[in-house]
Amino acid sequence: MQHINKSFNFLAFLFTTLLLVGCSGLRTIQEVPQTDILASIDLRNLVDDKAHVEIDPMPITTDVVRFYLPLVVPGTYENSNFGRFITDFKALDKNGVELPVSHPETNTWVISNAKNLDKLHYWVEDTFDGEMGQDIYPMGGTNFIADQAFMLNLHSIIGYFEGKKEIPYQVKINSPKTLNPHTSLARIQSSDSLDVFRAQRYFQIIDNPVLYTKEKGTYFDLDNIKVGLAIYSPSDTHRSSDYQAAIQKMMTAQKNFLGAANNTPVYNVLIDLMDYEELQFFGGMMGALEHHTSTTVVFFDGMEKAELEQSLIDVVSHEFFHTLTPLNVHSEEIHNFDYNQAIMSQHLWMYEGTTEYFSNLFQINQGLIDDADFFDRIMEKIDFSSRYDDQMSFTEMSKNIVEEPYQANYGNVYQKGALINMCLDIIIREQSGGSRGILSVMKALAQKYGSEKPFQDAALIDEIIAMTYPEVGQFFEQHVVGTTPIDYATYFEKVGLTYGTIDKNLPSILLVDGQRPFFTVQMSADGKREFLVSASNSSLDALGIQEGDLLVELEGNNLDNPSPESGAALNQLFRDTFSWKEDKDLTMTVMRDGEKLTLTGKVGKPSVLSTGIISKDSATTQEVALREAWLRD
């Protein structure tokens, strides 16, 4: 998984409004004789934003049977309790008479007289609204937008019977005629309004999200991989064809970087773009969730094409690298995943950390970004990781990730997790005279294990040490299993780099780093919102803004105690700043010492002086050679 949280301060303006979609009557689906477990989902007749689901089991031979929705699903590392989204659960016999059902726990239903069970009926609510929806990562959730689009992570819709996870499923989905399904799940039958998919076992239900959109999707071949792209854009501004070239270029570079380590036959990128209300609902959370042969991606529809393209490159490359780990290198805990008991592995440093590291390293390795950009990304990770507990053992955190205080540190797997891999990479490069790195170790592990053979959780680190060098063992002992914070400068030193001052470009004139605006929002004595200038950048300096000013007007928009309506206009203005051109004229009005001042100037190239990673003046030839091997071999 990968998530980004773009909750800029100004997003706090808007009040959350729930997305409600239209309703119509219930429709019953007629079943044909079965050989598999049949699951029918009706997307044509939503009632109160809920979809009707019918499950037709294989004959039950016990008096009592348990039916589960997952507590936890792979790749999310949190308890989701998908049973919460199920209502009106009924178990019926052949005559339509209800059988006794108890519901002892959120995700479990116990059906008595089970030998007479003919069908289950229940309703499923999506996770993109409602009180509990916010608890679910949007990329792991379900979005019902009547007649427009459906993003289905089937783990929140279809459950499983105790002891029957290995039986195949047929999934019948009734959908509006204008919508087309996008998924890696095998389709065995289709018409305008009915698609029948087949899953070999329950795992494939979990592993194969389905996106229904009006667009037909875009396809391309990547050697032997058939790649599909589909986008739902509520404003219809973004089309999958707009992003094909960039994604194809990126995935080609990933294939070059990985070499033979990938053998996936199909790969689908399913993109659900959120409108502003949905973005607000999830508090600015965006990202993607990996599956073996597809990924679900959730971003904001209001993003500019260039911004969305770069976000897709960063996030989809991360997800595609998951085809290496955990998909081809994983422990028994992942292989025999228990959906209703969170038994976690120690190795998030690898599943998420290695993946995130590679999704940055391949970009410099394949010439998609330059050194300065790569070092900025590393520096950003060092900065972000300081928000988390630097003295928490990474293996202990991983093993207990669904509980606090570990869960609150989960985001560090993308920050320190990636940095751990950078350090390991540099150590292995140093010890091997530049010839080996963490990628060669991962390829060897994928060769040895692969998707069907798990490793033993407790034995992995020793195995990696045996494959490499004692220095790798020391690093694991101190900084991954142990609790000693990493001094990154030590590792930069080895490759001729050091910390220094850089002039860092900013994506918007309103920002003073990657996320923070130049003002803070405070409440005045009479209870009004005020925008206090608390930091600056080169363009704001040129405009004459000073710390301590109160910002009252921006490009003709009054900032004085905004209402929800004017707040919406302001949010749009703030978003627009990301695409403002250098020569654009700009006007801001501030209050300074009780006096109103109007400041005018150009947007320019906003930048700030900040700490970054630079080449060391005294770098030796050997250090520079090691850096080249690290970044470009």
Ligand SMILES: [Zn+2]
């Ligand atoms: Zn991930």
